[in-house]
Amino acid sequence: MHDLGAREKNQSHFPNLGLGLGLRAPHFNEVLTGTPRVSWFEVISENFMGIAGGTGGMPLEKLVRIREKFPIVMHGVSLNIGSSDPLDLNYLNQLKQLAHFIEPRWVSDHFCWTGVDGKNLHDLMPLPYTKETVNHLCERIQFCQEYLGRRLVFENVSSYIEFKHSEMPEWEFVSDIARRTGCGLLVDVNNIYVSSFNHGYDPLKYLRAIPIENVAQIHLAGHSTAGSILIDTHDHPVSPEVWQLYGEAIKIFGDVSTMIERDDHIPDYLTLENEILLAEAYLIKNRHPLTANHKDSLYERIAFT
Numbered sequence: 001m002h003d004l005g006a007r008e009k010n011q012s013h014f015p016n017l018g019l020g021l022g023l024r025a026p027h028f029n030e031v032l033t034g035t036p037r038v039s040w041f042e043v044i045s046e047n048f049m050g051i052a053g054g055t056g057g058m059p060l061e062k063l064v065r066i067r068e069k070f071p072i073v074m075h076g077v078s079l080n081i082g083s084s085d086p087l088d089l090n091y092l093n094q095l096k097q098l099a100h101f102i103e104p105r106w107v108s109d110h111f112c113w114t115g116v117d118g119k120n121l122h123d124l125m126p127l128p129y130t131k132e133t134v135n136h137l138c139e140r141i142q143f144c145q146e147y148l149g150r151r152l153v154f155e156n157v158s159s160y161i162e163f164k165h166s167e168m169p170e171w172e173f174v175s176d177i178a179r180r181t182g183c184g185l186l187v188d189v190n191n192i193y194v195s196s197f198n199h200g201y202d203p204l205k206y207l208r209a210i211p212i213e214n215v216a217q218i219h220l221a222g223h224s225t226a227g228s229i230l231i232d233t234h235d236h237p238v239s240p241e242v243w244q245l246y247g248e249a250i251k252i253f254g255d256v257s258t259m260i261e262r263d264d265h266i267p268d269y270l271t272l273e274n275e276i277l278l279a280e281a282y283l284i285k286n287r288h289p290l291t292a293n294h295k296d297s298l299y300e301r302i303a304f305t
């Protein structure tokens with residue numbers, strides 16, 4: 001199996017969709033009947049899999065209507081790309097069907113493993129950062145990209161343990177895989193902050209090491225404190241420290257499609273929408289001066305009306 005050619009890697013920059021939100025079931029009706037001020041939505045792929053292509057359950061029917069108005073990005077949690085189990089072709093086939101049906105701007109999952117020996121742990125487990133793991137993931141990502149006929153995007157996960165036999169820092173691990181496979185990077189700024197706190201490294205060092213040309217998207221989320229560590233709980237607003245780190249990310253990457261994910265203690269839609277619109281304040285403050293003349297700013301409309 002061959003790496004994607006340099007031309008193919010370079011020509012397929014991911015578009016900047018602006019500010020988006022993770023679409024959650026409690027907000028379906030609000031998004032359909034209201035006038036959302038964000039410009040795109042991310043959906044969890046598994047919530048719609050197995051029903052694409054005809055049987056059309058209610059959530060899929062609503063998603064199709066939302067898709068008519070907004071770009072959609074598919075975000076998966078079960079590809080299990082890092083496992084030693086064989087890739088699940090049934091899962092890949094369902095993912096392919098859904099992507100064909102929804103036509104998302106891109107499809108993402110995580111640099112992690114979620115199960116082994118056929119058992120699903122329903123969590124995003126960290127990997128040992130070794131050359132062997134890099135090779136393992138590259139081979140599997142290349143297979144998935146060829147199977148799905150599209151460039152995939154992978155997200156850094158938060159972690160609470162490290163493997164003694166890791167041979168490189170996480171940022172080198174994800175960067176090597178992105179360069180070799182041409183996959184996009186979903187940079188979860190909160191995950192970087194959480195992991196950097198838990199493991200005692202400089203989160204800016206992580207951001208500065210990432211190949212900018214592979215960055216497709218940014219995730220923002222809230223976390224919780226549990227004793228001496230931070231937990232990636234997605235049940236709080238984005239913390240001030242993560243907002244600051246997001247500003248640094250914008251200085252490094254420029255404008256990148258950005259969204260907030262909230263999976264517990266989900267507030268009403270407008271509260272969540274106002275939170276993601278704060279991101280534009282950080283964009284305006286931190287983007288390159290040549291692109292700073294951003295008229296008709298969503299943030300300014302909110303702030304001054």
Ligand SMILES: [Fe+2]
Nearest residue numbers: 155188219261
């Ligand atoms: Fe995330």
